[in-house]
Amino acid sequence: MSDLAFPHRRYNPLRREWVLVSPHRTQRPWQGEVNQASGFSDLHYDPQCYLCPGNTRAGGHTNPSYESVFIFDNDYAALLPDSPAPGATASPLLRAEAERGRCRVVCFHPDHSLTLALMSHAEIEGVVDAWTAQYNELCALPQTGYVQIFENRGAMMGASNPHPHCQIWATEHVPDEPAKETEAMLAYRSEHGSCLLCDYQKTEAGQGTRIVAENDEFLVVVPWWAVWPFETLVIARQHLRSLADFTQSQRAALADILKQTTVRYDNLFETSFPYTMGFHQAPCKGGDHEEWHFHAHYYPPLLRSATVRKFMVGFEMLGMPQRDITPESAAERLRAVSDTHFTRR
Amino acid sequence: MSDLAFPHRRYNPLRREWVLVSPHRTQRPWQGEVNQASGFSDLHYDPQCYLCPGNTRAGGHTNPSYESVFIFDNDYAALLPDSPAPGATASPLLRAEAERGRCRVVCFHPDHSLTLALMSHAEIEGVVDAWTAQYNELCALPQTGYVQIFENRGAMMGASNPHPHCQIWATEHVPDEPAKETEAMLAYRSEHGSCLLCDYQKTEAGQGTRIVAENDEFLVVVPWWAVWPFETLVIARQHLRSLADFTQSQRAALADILKQTTVRYDNLFETSFPYTMGFHQAPCKGGDHEEWHFHAHYYPPLLRSATVRKFMVGFEMLGMPQRDITPESAAERLRAVSDTHFTRR
Ligand SMILES: O=P(O)(O)O[C@H]1O[C@H](CO)[C@@H](O)[C@H](O)[C@H]1O
Ligand SMILES: O=P(O)(O)O[C@H]1O[C@H](CO)[C@@H](O)[C@H](O)[C@H]1O
Numbered sequence: 001m002s003d004l005a006f007p008h009r010r011y012n013p014l015r016r017e018w019v020l021v022s023p024h025r026t027q028r029p030w031q032g033e034v035n036q037a038s039g040f041s042d043l044h045y046d047p048q049c050y051l052c053p054g055n056t057r058a059g060g061h062t063n064p065s066y067e068s069v070f071i072f073d074n075d076y077a078a079l080l081p082d083s084p085a086p087g088a089t090a091s092p093l094l095r096a097e098a099e100r101g102r103c104r105v106v107c108f109h110p111d112h113s114l115t116l117a118l119m120s121h122a123e124i125e126g127v128v129d130a131w132t133a134q135y136n137e138l139c140a141l142p143q144t145g146y147v148q149i150f151e152n153r154g155a156m157m158g159a160s161n162p163h164p165h166c167q168i169w170a171t172e173h174v175p176d177e178p179a180k181e182t183e184a185m186l187a188y189r190s191e192h193g194s195c196l197l198c199d200y201q202k203t204e205a206g207q208g209t210r211i212v213a214e215n216d217e218f219l220v221v222v223p224w225w226a227v228w229p230f231e232t233l234v235i236a237r238q239h240l241r242s243l244a245d246f247t248q249s250q251r252a253a254l255a256d257i258l259k260q261t262t263v264r265y266d267n268l269f270e271t272s273f274p275y276t277m278g279f280h281q282a283p284c285k286g287g288d289h290e291e292w293h294f295h296a297h298y299y300p301p302l303l304r305s306a307t308v309r310k311f312m313v314g315f316e317m318l319g320m321p322q323r324d325i326t327p328e329s330a331a332e333r334l335r336a337v338s339d340t341h342f343t344r345r
Numbered sequence: 346m347s348d349l350a351f352p353h354r355r356y357n358p359l360r361r362e363w364v365l366v367s368p369h370r371t372q373r374p375w376q377g378e379v380n381q382a383s384g385f386s387d388l389h390y391d392p393q394c395y396l397c398p399g400n401t402r403a404g405g406h407t408n409p410s411y412e413s414v415f416i417f418d419n420d421y422a423a424l425l426p427d428s429p430a431p432g433a434t435a436s437p438l439l440r441a442e443a444e445r446g447r448c449r450v451v452c453f454h455p456d457h458s459l460t461l462a463l464m465s466h467a468e469i470e471g472v473v474d475a476w477t478a479q480y481n482e483l484c485a486l487p488q489t490g491y492v493q494i495f496e497n498r499g500a501m502m503g504a505s506n507p508h509p510h511c512q513i514w515a516t517e518h519v520p521d522e523p524a525k526e527t528e529a530m531l532a533y534r535s536e537h538g539s540c541l542l543c544d545y546q547k548t549e550a551g552q553g554t555r556i557v558a559e560n561d562e563f564l565v566v567v568p569w570w571a572v573w574p575f576e577t578l579v580i581a582r583q584h585l586r587s588l589a590d591f592t593q594s595q596r597a598a599l600a601d602i603l604k605q606t607t608v609r610y611d612n613l614f615e616t617s618f619p620y621t622m623g624f625h626q627a628p629c630k631g632g633d634h635e636e637w638h639f640h641a642h643y644y645p646p647l648l649r650s651a652t653v654r655k656f657m658v659g660f661e662m663l664g665m666p667q668r669d670i671t672p673e674s675a676a677e678r679l680r681a682v683s684d685t686h687f688t689r690r
Contacts, residue, residue: 008442151659280663317642319520
């Protein structure tokens, strides 16, 4: 595959879009922005943190002295359960619709200094159980079309607080990203009679060059079509449509694979690796969604080091995504690091 | 339109996607990342800058002592004119194609300290003339499918050098963004018998609430479907498909409107306002593209102040774009500032 050493484009069959791959572009000198590396805190409790146990939040509520997972409704929710429908506008080019929903915050742990990479297997399993209960509960509401669970990790990724937590936004409509994936998975299923990610998972397991981590239930790859330098895709080996389909041992396996993935990320640049991650799974309405295959996307911004990120700007925003190293070389580097966290060796 | 004071979604007919609008979400307290404000340099010549006249670039070439616009081939190009075609892969899910092309750098001015907002009308007109010549020259090459002209302004937007410059990437295929717009404009034309952006421009001119600036040839609005807090769309009033269709007075009018827009941006937070901007125009091949309507997108990251940006992360990357203020309030603020640059008053 030495011909992949030159600029080329690769196709993402999940979003049905292209990415431009320009290997070796990191050889150019960098005089641009250098961020602060994100270190670990040794503060187990921060009196200023509105997510720590016992503290009062900006909205005026007081957190309980929680000891494991703690979930509450976002005090500054981007979605409300009862927004009115917008009225008619002067033109069909000015189209608006109501979007009702709920926003929740899930604190993973009372200890302010932890991250998923540093939490124990049992603690992460508790988080997976909580996500499952939330998915089931929110999906069952008549108003919910989709449940998006996501984590913004690190100041570079807009996290407004380092306390280990994620968010859940449940929307009335299926947002564009999972809607695109639904269409792609439906089209693949009707064309091939099989599931897109089942087939892709087998291809990657067979090739091996893009694998980062694995266990009995999950495979983690830098996908063929990765956009971010160290982007990964966590794919269930079985055809599971959503967290609702998981057995307890599959939930435990998810906890294991998330820990493996985040530990490798932290070890790559010996930093608390920033990322946005989240699960894509079956929408809540519209049938049994046999076409859907549960997966997680990790979108981390770093490129050269703990302080120099990839900027998805000019050409990427106006044209198409572009990456500076191959997915294969990124996977090789993530495979090469230890699976024990660098701070715990 | 008070019902637009609640969370709702708006439709972007150019990309055929939705954006979630959550007005007043900026009321939540911000404990996240605070960037450095980008000030102006008073260094007219920087011996370390590889774009200043007479200096040697990283690639080893020496810049001439240029006095107006200076254009050269990018020393670390993401595209090459003669990349080989990738060979066959093991699976149709691993799809790659050659992407050949050219990357150029356009220095706007020899003076290191300037930006478009600070350049004279005549100087900006010289830049517009250079863009036009580049579009014509690159489009005429048999290999070129599309010419993307874009500017990354400011360290926050990944600009690796503050010297006033932009880039041009000419690709073999039409990248996904202009390809999506082509499809939307074609579909609109066949459904309505008219041009999408001609119709939209008239609607916005009639309403007025989203207008930021205008002259005889161009209208600048915060579009109904803006994603970034202070995103703007520069629309030609006439049905011009590309820079190739412009008269000299239309090029002068484009120079004028770009200056008006960047001056207002700088004045908003009294800073050198960071942004990514670029032109979308007719592809180079495949007929006369009567459906195409020339426009420019400005995507600026700032939200609250010169130092606090909007993060398009978690929900935005995994679900759909979300904004925290209405386009109408953003336009009102950009209209309210002076059209004279704050450093020149
Ligand atoms: O080419 P530059 O200015 O060095 O680099 C900048 O613009 C490119 C094109 O949008 C991006 O791919 C890079 O991530 C960004 O840092
Ligand atoms: O909700 P938070 O953590 O305050 O905010 C963060 O995540 C949100 C959801 O992705 C984004 O809209 C915000 O821009 C980001 O700063």
